[in-house]
Amino acid sequence: MxxxxxxxxxxxxxxxxxxxxxxxxxxxxxxxxxxxxxxxxxxxxxxxxxxxxxxxxxxxxxxxxxxxxxxxxxxxxxxxxxxxxxxxxxxxxxxxxxxxxxxxxxxxxxxxxxxxxxxxxxxxxxxxxxxxxxxxxxxxxxxxxxxxxxxxxxxxxxxxxxxxxxxxxxxxxxxxxxxxxxxxxxxxxxxxxxxxxxxxxxxLPSHYWEKMVVRLPLVKEDYIFLYMPSYDERVFMKAEMLSNRLGMKVVVSQICEWAGHEWRKKHNFQYLLSVGPIEFLNLCKNAKYTIGLSFHLVVFSILLHTPFIVIDGMNDSRIRSLLTLTKLESRSMSFSMTDFSPYFSPIDFKIANELIAxxxxxxxxxxxxxxx
The missing domain is CATH 3.40.50 (Rossmann fold)
Structure with a gap:
């Protein structure tokens, strides 16, 4: 051994x-x-x-x-x-x-x-x-x-x-x-x-991660999960636009100095901060959409079959490689785009997961x- x-x-x-x-x-x-x-x-x-x-x-x-x-x-x-x-x-x-x-x-x-x-x-x-x-x-x-x-x-x-x-x-x-x-x-x-x-x-196959997700959703109602390791106001603005379009609140698990200001006052933003790695999987799994600029947010959205939008993903070497592999380049949204309609199309996760396998x-x- x-x-x-x-x-x-x-x-x-x-x-x-x-x-x-x-x-x-x-x-x-x-x-x-x-x-x-x-x-x-x-x-x-x-x-x-x-x-x-x-x-x-x-x-x-x-x-x-x-x-x-x-x-x-x-x-x-x-x-x-x-x-x-x-x-x-x-x-x-x-x-x-x-x-x-x-x-x-x-x-x-x-x-x-x-x-x-x-x-x-x-x-x-x-x-x-x-x-x-x-x-x-x-x-x-x-x-x-x-x-x-x-x-x-x-x-x-x-x-x-x-x-x-x-x-x-x-x-x-x-x-x-x-x-x-x-x-x-x-x-x-x-x-x-x-x-x-x-x-x-x-x-590790999808079912491996499914088992790690606590069965009960941390958030009871429909929501959009926003995650990015560091703050970019433009991504938050995209999340707000998606929230207004879908009529769902945005759940955020990160906090920085800025969080005590503008975005904390938004009625459609909920800060759920007591979130570790396992709770992160729960939020990814049970969201109606995920949105952000994070390689691993894209990874777990695909593995857990959650519709996602990655902002400016094709300009990130890591995310671009993953989207290209899974033929999901269309899930990357540029900062200049304002029309969310193309991102409401269903994702063929079966094909994506076969390519990953x-x-x-x-x-x-x-x-x-x-x-x-």
Whole structure:
């Protein structure tokens, strides 16, 4: 039995990050591997995902506590839902590591080190660390499964990092990436031509995720689920237009500094903040529509057969690859469009899921060939 250590964004309080880490571990366990996630959590990452009123010095914390006074309890619940998922859904290494130095000083006994998936190779990402290129590995096989360099790799991964990337990439035994944009950027920076693999969440069939959804809907009435990891007012405006067209409220699970202002006052927007990864699946599954700018929102809308609209999706390398694979390019709506009529046409999820299943078999074969 091969011992596999995974390193990824497993501890980022981001729905997609945690669900993809969970999926990858489950896939490897299903293959018969003795697999654990290396519990690498940088101080920067930990602090970033604290509730907003827990940041900075005590004076700033008190100010933010007043700003978020009505959201303190749901935001604390949200934080602990993510931490609970981390503790209860993963098999983690016994120790936690905060730096590459910590990793380098550990005598790991893995046969295989697997880096991936998510945006772990996006050097502009707040969670980024060179540890995700496996420089700490002393012995054992080094594999990259579907890491991403982000929505726009030619902008976010700058030339100055190219020398380091090339050095680390050439030490890998096998490399694959998640989308064409990352493949193109990697080829330019290192000369390595990497095959494109599916995000780990797509390697598990739909019924697997259906079982994780709590049976009762979190929201009782019809609703539109809006999700994007970072705020873009134009996307909120699109969601408001769709809400007015359908006569449904918009449910939002994210909050930032802006949330105490204009959009919190809208009668057709509901903020449901105590939402962890499993609750996210519930909101995706039971929505009448999902709308936003998020790769994993598109993933789970397809897997859970929920009609979706992705704003400006074809300008995001990750989303474009997924929509092209599933022949759902028409579900991307540009910022300039105002007519929603084309998006009310039914989606043939059967075809989309068959295309994913075919690609999934190719990805699983690649993993078996490189791991077993």
């Amino acid at each position: 091969k011992r596999v250590g995974i390193i990824t964004f497993h501890a980022a309080h981001n729905y997609g990050s945690m669900l993809q880490a969970y999926a990858l571990q489950q896939v490897l366990l299903n293959m018969g591997c003795d697999c654990e996630i290396i519990n690498f959590r940088t101080r920067r990452q930990k602090v970033f995902y604290y509730p907003p009123f827990c940041h900075g010095r005590w004076i700033g914390m008190i100010r933010r506590l007043f700003l978020y006074w009505r959201d303190v309890i749901p935001l604390m619940k949200k934080y602990y839902l993510f931490e609970s998922f981390l503790r209860n859904k993963y098999i983690l290494s016994e120790k936690e590591y905060q730096t590459v130095y910590d990793l380098s000083n550990e005598d790991f006994q893995y046969d295989i080190y697997l880096s991936g998936s998510d945006q772990i190779w996006n050097t502009s990402c707040l969670d980024f660390d060179w540890a995700y290129f496996l420089p700490f590995v002393k012995r054992g096989k080094k594999i990259a499964y579907a890491p991403s360099m982000g929505p726009k790799p030619f902008i976010e991964v700058i030339e100055e990092n190219g020398r380091n990337i090339k050095k680390y990439i050439l030490s890998f035994d096998s490399i694959s990436v998640r989308e064409q944009g990352t493949a193109d950027r990697l080829l330019m920076l290192s000369g390595v031509c990497a095959p494109i693999m599916l995000d780990p969440t797509l390697l 075919n690609k999934s078999q190719e990805c699983l074969k690649w993993l078996r060939r490189n791991i077993i």
